[in-house]
Amino acid sequence: MRVLVTGGAGFIGSHLVDALMESGSEVRVLDDLSAGSLDNIKRWLNHERFEFIKGDMRDAETVKDAVEGVEAVFHLAANPEVRIGSQSPELLYETNVLITYNLLNAIRDSNVEYLVFTSSSTVYGDADIIPTPEDYAPLEPISVYGGAKLAAEALISGYAHTFDFKALIFRLANIIGERSNHGVIYDFINKLRRNPEELEILGDGTQRKSYLHVSDTVEGMLHIFEHFKGENKAVDFYNLGNEDWITVKEIAEIVSEEMGLNPAFRFTGGVDGGRGWKGDVKFMRLSIERAKETGWKPRLDSYGAVRRTVRELLSANQSGE
Template structure:
């Protein structure tokens, strides 16, 4: 295949680009490097099958040229920070909805057959059914981030049905691993580096969520895409997560243990019943039964993924 990966120099995007290159595909990465890094894809820059385009999806000429001649677009470009929604909803809308609309407009005039989009578990909000299946309704995001992801999903589905391409949408749990530069594990490590004797923990520590290592994520995306492309659905949705979940306090304990520290935990108490911030979903675990039916299953559970990620980040931070 000839593949375009938007956000391909970022955390998940660069791991996806690695896997696509290792499988022998032609890969074009479009990234403005606002969150990504050339270091993440440096190993491929001199490869004939690899092309890096530094550019912004909001530029019509840039994105139109980027989609030329590709068979599938993996759309991962976005602002990954959930918490920014309370301070700058405009930025989240622009970096999730606006850029998706620009990409879809470019695809409308091209012969791209498939679009794969990384959405988020936040589209479910405070789901009353846990583990939460893909057909859960009504979808009621409680953060601007979740709302922006849901808006992007709706646009993609509408464009796919109207303009003749097929769309696969992944709703991701918390994805962690090497090259991540945000999130609870990253924050804990940096806080403990600054003050080894104390660790501030947002919320009451009882927040419980599912975590998936990026290696399992990329494997799932590619395996399910192969399953999807052999079918006939115009648009389909898959959760990617784990069968178990882990509390924020347990993550803090693992990070402290791996760093050889015994800090005093200081909980902020949080908002709205112990959440870390306004819009934080306190309990999240996705049903992955639909994904498992395609033959995919995560190799690492949430606890194993957290511990492996801590060790990976400690090598570079």
Template structure:
């Protein structure tokens, strides 16, 4: 069992709220810290009056808010972040504040606390354009091609430095593209919105050959909790795990699944993209993570990339 009390930063968001659901179901005392900039209380309303649930609305850019949130906590799942990769080309300052600065504030607050474990959701974008696919955790040198990826890598480095210096254990997950209900950004969400506005045509960023690995949020949560239990029993101060899938899927194939599930037959219009067919500047065109290290602990995804995408489309169509 995971030590209680547990703090989940970003717990009102897409992945965070699914994590809160699972931790509450397991009987833990949960405190959520979220400023609701990307998340919503609707994701947590079923726990609102539960005696083991506490919600703090606060901005992690304020060190006092973070210091208060970590009081009495032994384990922190740090999911708070700006989840939009594309924002890096528009506002690097915002990505710094909502990824690096908030992580720094959390780590500083942890120095004077009883926190023993920090679990951080990083991203496959830290690998950049990897020359080895599927990409293992020990791939290097890490060369992100987006400001988002750079911010995630900076947060990883801070966490590692603080863990080794100040005596807590840190587990870092490098996530593939995570999909499922409650998601409010990403290619599936965008396609559904576009088709609802114009059912006869679907604009697709890039040339459609972008190919990536997708993981359903249910498999993500099971992976995080399984690997955390395993990590606690190791002698490592910091460890890294990829969470993704063994297969991958193209943007065109995702578009075809979405249109099929919506019962539509639109014209697919590709923008052509930038830099050889990428959807945007900084978009990693081909991404598949090596998940053998995670699978050795007994975890493996139940849904393939294709299955994850189809289940996500069906879930979003019911809730969007």
């Protein structure tokens, strides 16, 4: 299969590229390297089945050139930082909604058969039903990031039905693992390196969410994509997450333990009832029953994913990566 991966030098994207290359696909990556790194995909740079394009998806012509000749597009390019929405909503619009619009217009004029999009659990907002199923409504994001992801979902659905290609949308829980360069575990490690005696924790520490290791994420995406190709649906949605969840305080304890430290925890108290920041969903756990019906399930639970991620990030730092 000839595939384009947008954001393929990023955290999740590079792991997906690894899996696609290992499966024998021809892979083209489009990435502006604002959040990603060539180091993440360096093993493929000179491979005959691999092509890298450095380009900004806000430029429509760049996107149009990138989709030429591919059968499927895995659209992972996005600004991954949820918190930035309160400071720079226009940036989240450009790097989530506008780039998706440009991609859809390019796909409309191409021979692309499939679009796979990584959306987010943030589209559900503060869900009344937990674990939250894909058909939960109304979707009411409480962050600009979640709103941008939902807007992208809506555009994808409209274009797929109108211009006759198939779209698979994944709503992801918190994805963690090797090569991640943002998020709570990454932040905790860096804070403890600066001050091993004290760890600042945003919010009240009771925030409880589901975490999925990137290895399980990529396996789930590719497994369900194969299943989706056999379905007679223009658009379909799948949650990818874990069946358990873990508190921020418990994550802090695991990070401290793995680093051999015993810091004092200092909770900021947070906003809006103990949230880490404005727009932070305090409790999130997705129903993954539909994904499991296809034959996929995560190998690591949230606790195992957190502990493995801490070890991976610490090991990468020690080796100078």
